[in-house]
Amino acid sequence: MLQRINFVMMIVVVLLVVGVGMQVMVTQSRTAEALNAISSELGRMKSAADVQAGGGNGISPGLVFIDGDIQRNGQFQLPAHGSLTLKRLIASAGGVTGGDDARVTVTQLGADGKLVTRFSHERAISDPTADLMLLPNDHVQVGRHRVVAATTDPTAKSLEAVNLDPPASRAVAGGEIRKDDDQFPKLSPFRAVRWKDEWTPMVNVDGTWYELLWLGGAEAKEVIDHCRLKHGDAARQRFSEDLPQMLLEMGRTTTENINLKVKHLTTGTVMAINGAEMTAENRNKVVEENRTADDHTPRWTGEPQDAASP
Numbered sequence: 001m002l003q004r005i006n007f008v009m010m011i012v013v014v015l016l017v018v019g020v021g022m023q024v025m026v027t028q029s030r031t032a033e034a035l036n037a038i039s040s041e042l043g044r045m046k047s048a049a050d051v052q053a054g055g056g057n058g059i060s061p062g063l064v065f066i067d068g069d070i071q072r073n074g075q076f077q078l079p080a081h082g083s084l085t086l087k088r089l090i091a092s093a094g095g096v097t098g099g100d101d102a103r104v105t106v107t108q109l110g111a112d113g114k115l116v117t118r119f120s121h122e123r124a125i126s127d128p129t130a131d132l133m134l135l136p137n138d139h140v141q142v143g144r145h146r147v148v149a150a151t152t153d154p155t156a157k158s159l160e161a162v163n164l165d166p167p168a169s170r171a172v173a174g175g176e177i178r179k180d181d182d183q184f185p186k187l188s189p190f191r192a193v194r195w196k197d198e199w200t201p202m203v204n205v206d207g208t209w210y211e212l213l214w215l216g217g218a219e220a221k222e223v224i225d226h227c228r229l230k231h232g233d234a235a236r237q238r239f240s241e242d243l244p245q246m247l248l249e250m251g252r253t254t255t256e257n258i259n260l261k262v263k264h265l266t267t268g269t270v271m272a273i274n275g276a277e278m279t280a281e282n283r284n285k286v287v288e289e290n291r292t293a294d295d296h297t298p299r300w301t302g303e304p305q306d307a308a309s310p
Contacts, residue, residue: 064089064134067259067274068142068217069097078136086119086132089140101125102144103252105217106132109139113263113270115213122251141259143217143252184245188283189215189258189276193240196300199224201239205260205276213270214261216247226250237296240286244278 064084067073071094078084086106096102104124108116118138124130134140191204201212201220212220227235227246238246260273290296 062136064136064138064140066090066093066140066142068140069102069144070142071095071097078134084134086124086130086134086140089134090125090142096125096142096144102142103217104130104143105141106134107139107141108135108137109270113268115219115261117219141217184242184248185278186242186280186283187244187256187278188241188286189243189260189278190240191282191285192289192298193236193286194298194300195236196302200300202265202300203262205262205273209265210262211265212260212262214259215243216252216258218247218250218252223247223250234296237290240290241283 062078063075064078065075066089070090073093076084076089076092086104090096090104101123102125103122104119105117106119108118110116118135119132121127121130189203189205191207193204194202196202196211199221201224203210203212214220215223223243223246224235224239226249227239230249231238256278257275258278260276261270262273263270289298293299
């Protein structure tokens with residue numbers, strides 16, 4: 001009888017242990033599910049916060065972008081831990097094309113669609129102090145200093161050694177005063193350039209009008225400021241007709257193609273036009289229109305004819 005009682009008690013104990021074990025397993029499973037849900041929600045909230053911190057411009061957080069005279073153009077992921085500096089990014093991208101020194105500019109596109117320059121240095125590679133901690137969505141543009149002639153003529157001399165201090169002014173046909181700059185390429189990526197609000201260039205690229213924001217690794221305003229400082233009242237004309245020379249005077253590269261950043265006039269979208277062809281035909285069209293305008297400065301009126309391809 002006692003043995004039977006002990007056997008029954010043992011069975012009861014085993015059942016109790018099994019029941020408790022199952023309850024613990026159910027509780028652990030529910031706890032794990034709850035923790036996973038909490039982790040997912042925290043991840044979603046962090047992602048939303050990262051996007052908001054990135055300026056709300058639709059660019060993936062945690063990325064930086066580099067282009068220009070660099071071995072590997074494209075986007076690079078910022079490290080999960082630690083930081084990425086400008087010079088480390090340039091090294092990761094294979095270095096400057098040709099191994100020369102370079103002018104480096106770092107910009108951010110703000111929520112208002114305007115470019116903000118965070119860093120700009122004419123000789124960033126050779127200067128050991130020229131470095132910057134990169135942030136998500138930084139856009140790094142590299143322009144090497146070795147300058148070659150913008151021509152397909154294999155016998156043409158390099159412009160690398162050209163003296164960029166212009167000689168004395170001389171009179172040319174039409175009575176206008178121009179610098180003796182025949183050694184510079186006479187090319188343009190634009191079919192026409194018209195001016196809005198005094199110093200805002202509206203440009204025609206392949207038949208479409210845009211507001212010009214950036215060209216050849218520099219903000220349009222920076223190039224225009226150079227023209228105003230060095231060429232005075234002829235600043236607009238020099239910008240529109242002699243763009244390769246203006247860039248060379250600033251120590252930048254000029255080739256048969258140039259990268260542009262523009263704003264579409266209809267949609268307001270900021271977009272890149274990479275490798276826009278610079279041709280003598282385009283430049284001739286710009287010169288022709290300039291000659292018909294007061295002070296060689298065609299004005300942007302916003303009227304329907306401005307949308308037509310010149």
